[in-house]
Amino acid sequence: MPTLSEGKKVKIPELELIDDPSLARVYSNFVSVATGPYECNITFCHIDPTSKSAKPEAKVVAKVMIPLSLVKRTLEVIESNYNNTMKKLEKLQKK
Numbered sequence: 001m002p003t004l005s006e007g008k009k010v011k012i013p014e015l016e017l018i019d020d021p022s023l024a025r026v027y028s029n030f031v032s033v034a035t036g037p038y039e040c041n042i043t044f045c046h047i048d049p050t051s052k053s054a055k056p057e058a059k060v061v062a063k064v065m066i067p068l069s070l071v072k073r074t075l076e077v078i079e080s081n082y083n084n085t086m087k088k089l090e091k092l093q094k095k
Helices: 068-094
Strands: 030-035 039-047 058-067
Touching: 039 068, 058 068
Parallel strands: none
Antiparallel strands: 030 039, 039 058
């Protein structure tokens, strides 16, 4: 059961993710975040690293808005997933 940083345990219901085939995966190498009193707006962009432009452009590839109440848990899940992936990669590199 996931534990929040406040020490509270919460039960997360099992959800079936229903994929929408019309949504394509997009690549992003830059993220912009703006937080309001009720929501967090995350804009995912792609910056072409091979561009020779004096002022590089960040092409917006996706925009997501989540409620402010979900931000902390989202960060915890991302951090946990990242840490688990790094541990697995370290084990593979040691072989």
